Amino acid sequence: MRVNETRVNRAMGNTSCTCEYCQLKNIFFAHVKSDELTNICDLKVERSYSKGESIIQEGDPITEFVYMKKGLVKLSKASIDGKDQIISFSKPFDFVSLLSVFSSTQYKYSVTAIEQTTVCILQLDVVRKYAEENALFAMDMMSNISQMTDKIILDNLEIKRKHLKGRIAHVLLYFSDYIYKKDEFELPISRREIAEYIGMTTENVIRTLSEFRKDEIIKIFGKDILIADKKRLKSISDFG
Amino acid sequence: MRVNETRVNRAMGNTSCTCEYCQLKNIFFAHVKSDELTNICDLKVERSYSKGESIIQEGDPITEFVYMKKGLVKLSKASIDGKDQIISFSKPFDFVSLLSVFSSTQYKYSVTAIEQTTVCILQLDVVRKYAEENALFAMDMMSNISQMTDKIILDNLEIKRKHLKGRIAHVLLYFSDYIYKKDEFELPISRREIAEYIGMTTENVIRTLSEFRKDEIIKIFGKDILIADKKRLKSISDFG
DNA sequence: ATTACTCTCTGATAATTATCATAGCAGGTT
DNA sequence: AACCTGCTATGATAATTATCAGAGAGTAAT
Incomplete structure (x- = not known):
């Protein structure tokens, strides 16, 4: 983990963002061929948010695939009575769009930076296309979704008791x-x-x-x- | 929904379980070719449980892919102090193994029948093999996982507030x-x-x-x- | 500088929820 | 029958948590 962080920090310094050192290649795109990966990287957009800024708003159409490159965010949802509930927090290498991306066309929760945060954004249809052509990539994605949702569910159980x-x-x-x-x-x-x-x-x-x-x-x-x-x-x- | 139920009830009557009318073909194996599906169906095992019987025990190795054909089950987890917590309930067409199947090698929760329940069981490595060869199938599975975990997370949020x-x-x-x-x-x-x-x-x-x-x-x-x-x-x- | 915020903090009190005790009842067992 | 055991039920009381009220500190805007 510490090693990963170091590598990313190096990548961070690279403002042209060539993805060269991006750890995502190993943990998420392990089964995508490197030339395809270059295509994906060329299409990506990087965005920065300061603490408190909104990254995703509940109800927004899901058209992008958003992953945390740096920082910390909260996932939250407004309830009927207007109060917010925080679902979980996400840190680098988490896919903050993952919770709804394959179960809905609209976000069911909001994502807000709680620290200076950088995200990388891929177009959802591009990711979907690669997933539809590359089952191993789809399987990796599945594993990521499962791990993320597992953590949320078990964490909430812990809190509840x-x-x-x-x-x-x-x-x-x-x-x-x-x-x-x-x-x-x-x-x-x-x-x-x-x-x-x-x-x-x-x-x-x-x-x-x-x-x-x-x-x-x-x-x-x-x-x-x-x-x-x-x-x-x-x-x-x-x-x- | 009512239509599905009827069809399944017809299939239920068929104790030889040819999968002929099984609704699963449409909702989960939509992208699996019919001859492959025949193979899958030939390998399946059907099990019945009466109310109160344990279907999956927390800690069991995950080697099977279990889906609800009939009945109702609870997903639960034992906490440190020995008390059980119920995570959610699952009904026909839900995959009760889905929560951990791609994020762990062991179940993190137990599944118990709370009504007379019939499940169909596929070997995990068979399903995994098909998923690795068939990205559309993997995508369908992803969508299923997402929908199931989404429901659990949002339901728990509701209860919490x-x-x-x-x-x-x-x-x-x-x-x-x-x-x-x-x-x-x-x-x-x-x-x-x-x-x-x-x-x-x-x-x-x-x-x-x-x-x-x-x-x-x-x-x-x-x-x-x-x-x-x-x-x-x-x-x-x-x-x- | 003043106002208007939000956030942190504390106390008093009210409301909610848990704990403890007890009891009836049903089902299963010997 | 007599004896468990688990489930449902209710009351009294204790513990926990929420609500209401007020106040200081910081920050941003005018």
Whole structure:
């Protein structure tokens, strides 16, 4: 993983974006022939978004195939009563369009940058054409969809079975262990967004974080979080 | 839908199971040539389970491709503390193995019959072989996976944003509108299983059902439920 | 500088939900 | 029959979570 990141960072520096070092070739286009891949790369578009900018809006027609090159995004959905619910987060190499792309013609959720984000965009009909001609590529795509949706479903199950404290612990560990791989990090989302993710109120998210701080499990400096007692946080997450 | 059901019921009567009338040909094997399909059908195995019997156990190696021919099943997962959580329900034409089949080598969940159920089983390597040779078939499979996981994810989001009463109303409407398409039906699961599905306690599920009964929204005769005031139930489900 | 935001934070109180205890009832078993 | 066991049911109480209210801090716009 660390190796991948390094390679991508090198590719990042290459603003002409030749795809030369893009890790996507290995994880997604492994079964696409290199000359075809060159065609695909030539047709791609790269777009950048700053924190808070909308990348995909719920209801938009799905015409593109969008994958994360750099950054962090949230997938969310507006419910009847106007409130947003966060479905999941996606990081580089995830396909943020994957959730609906083969089950609907319109996005059923929105995608928003929660960090400076770069995406690469392929036209859906191009990808579809390659998939229809290349079964191994289609199989790889299938595996990607499955892995992504699996993660979302299992993560939501985990959250569902926990109480408030366990859910907050779960979120902190998610960012610490899975996204940043550090004990100290800047929370990319607000307390309200945490609430939208775990299905609790903003006030109780804040209160619980304060409680963790008082119990010296974490340290808080605004958005900066330091996990001081990961063992205890883990046991709270698992149930304690 | 009603037409499909009729056709399948005809096929059901055919205990030699020639696949002749099996609706699966149209919805899943549409792009498989008919002589290949004959091969696939010759290799299939049909199994029946009575209510309560286990079809797939969490942790089992995934070697088969299982689809629902008749009946109703629950997908569930055991959590650390030993309690079960119900992920979703599947009905005829759903592929109950689909959730993990391309993302893992072992099932991450269990499948249990909650009604008398018949499944058809294909060997995974056979299906995989056809998919690797036939991209259109692989694409169809992808679409199936997407639709199934989409439903699970969106359904769980819905449940998450509702309170106890709304969740119970949601479950009742799910069985009434989506599974049985009738206002009167026999609940295929216990109160405890409803609780495992919506993430509440059994006592509160029972209490809420009693309350709905007192408010004359439903009538209860043991497992038999009659929805007397669907409009009100819908508004409770949406939020009221 | 002032206004108008949103976000973070805390306290008091209300509402919701869980836990514990108990009981009736049905089905299966010995 | 007598004995389990699991399911349904209800009440009392405890715990958890939401709602309402208010306040400070920061940021953007005028």
